[in-house]
Amino acid sequence: MDSLTQAVLGACVQGTLLGRWQGRKALLYGAALATLPDLDVILDYGDAVANMTQHRGFSHALLVLSLVAVLLAWFIRRVRPHPGYSGTRLFLTLWLVLITHVLLDTFTSYGTQLFWPLQSQPVAWSTIFIIDPLYTLPLLLAAILGATFGLRGRLRHWPAMALALSTLYLGFTVAGKQMAESSVAAVLREEGIRPELVFSAPTPFNSLLWRVVIMDEGHYHEAVVGWLDREPPRLVSLPRGAELRPALAESAQHARLQWFSGGALRYDEMEDQLVVTDLRLGMTGFHPFRFPLAERAPDGRWELIDAPERLAANRGNSDRLWQLWARIWNQQPELPLEHWALVLEARH
Incomplete structure (x- = not known):
């Protein structure tokens, strides 16, 4: 999906799981982490075909991202532990921010190499266009409201509701x-x-x-x-x-x-x-x-x-x-x- 969608998806995932303790920062952290898998676009593999077919490769692999989540959770707990939530909750949040990025990519037509380094054919369920405003809008609105008014009271539940709406819409695309x-x-x-x-x-x-x-x-x-x-x-x-x-x-x-x-x-x-x-x-x-x-x-x-x-x-x-x-x-x-x-x- 496009970078904006991936950012607000990550923001809503982290806002849902850690917003109670991190507040607005949860949205920022989630948005930043969710862009990490797509940084492979800066790599040059030698020619245009290689660049196309290597994109969404190792950086989108379930194995690699799970290891990244483990290392990040370990590092954060050592450097800046928080008494409000456990290391398990932190790992789960980081893992979901990364994994939802690549899972959403599999619903597009491009092809995502979830099982790298295995040479299985890339996963492309092709149910959603790479830019779809109806999927992105609930997530974007929840992120904007959370960043503006904070994740307190009822607003704390808005990222979760946005995730539910976007997921229902994704189900509609499968039916289509x-x-x-x-x-x-x-x-x-x-x-x-x-x-x-x-x-x-x-x-x-x-x-x-x-x-x-x-x-x-x-x-x-x-x-x-x-x-x-x-x-x-x-x-x-x-x-x-x-x-x-x-x-x-x-x-x-x-x-x-x-x-x-x-x-x-x-x-x-x-x-x-x-x-x-x-x-x-x-x-x-x-x-x-x-x-x-x-x-x-x-x-x-x-x-x-x-x-x-x-x-x-x-x-x-x-x-x-x-x-x-x-x-x-x-x-x-x-x-x-x-x-x-x-x-x-x-x-x-």
């Missing part, structure tokens, strides 16, 4: 994912499509409208499904470029992207470069993670690029967001997914 995939599954059965992979995620900034990607051998299909839809979703077939994939058989970066994305990749030849797109993130045609992994040699062969860079992301515009907003409430007109996907065939 099930709704979207069930709707698409019925269409797949009717059309006799047996996909390699089905991936679903909410569209930007909301959980009412969902995007479902169905990976096939030569193509992939996309559908948009909303809670208020009355008709079955329409599948839009788009070129996957799978015929270009054999050129990357020896590419370590491509293997890493395959592992990280679960195979939700598209391949395009653009300006004599073979560009690979992670289709899970962003919106149709507007995906932030695109990498040229090979380029044409003078004799026509593909040569792998040793240290690929990420292409600049085209994040769309306000008109696209308004179209998404309108689609939440009305199934017609359908979104122009075919037109949006054409953006992937041009540099941006």
Whole structure:
């Protein structure tokens, strides 16, 4: 999730468990500690693919963060013990501030390596967009009120109530994912499509409208499904470029992207470069993670690029967001997914 959400989540966790004794400082301490896992973004792993796939790695591992919580609790108890709460309560608070950060990240589409150093596929439940105001707002309001008026009297319970509301909303996003995939599954059965992979995620900034990607051998299909839809979703077939994939058989970066994305990749030849797109993130045609992994040699062969860079992301515009907003409430007109996907065939 975005940094603001993670900060106010940590603030509310620590405010709930230690606010009685630490007061406003509990909010500050929790917000600061909750940002710790994301500091791995300052590390350079050598190329853009490595930087993407190593993010949310060791710094988001349950084992590592549990050890960090133990060491922090031990250090704080030695340096500045507090008679009001035990070392166990302190450890539990620190552990929950860190663990709720990475658990929330698993509900996004990116991929979180909870079980590092095991090389299991990153966890991505993809039920919430990376920025969702409805999740963040209760936490932010509780943090602001607590910082302004202190955690005394009834205000002491506001962080806990905010956590309850945000958690209920997170449950609603899980129900939304099930709704979207069930709707698409019925269409797949009717059309006799047996996909390699089905991936679903909410569209930007909301959980009412969902995007479902169905990976096939030569193509992939996309559908948009909303809670208020009355008709079955329409599948839009788009070129996957799978015929270009054999050129990357020896590419370590491509293997890493395959592992990280679960195979939700598209391949395009653009300006004599073979560009690979992670289709899970962003919106149709507007995906932030695109990498040229090979380029044409003078004799026509593909040569792998040793240290690929990420292409600049085209994040769309306000008109696209308004179209998404309108689609939440009305199934017609359908979104122009075919037109949006054409953006992937041009540099941006």
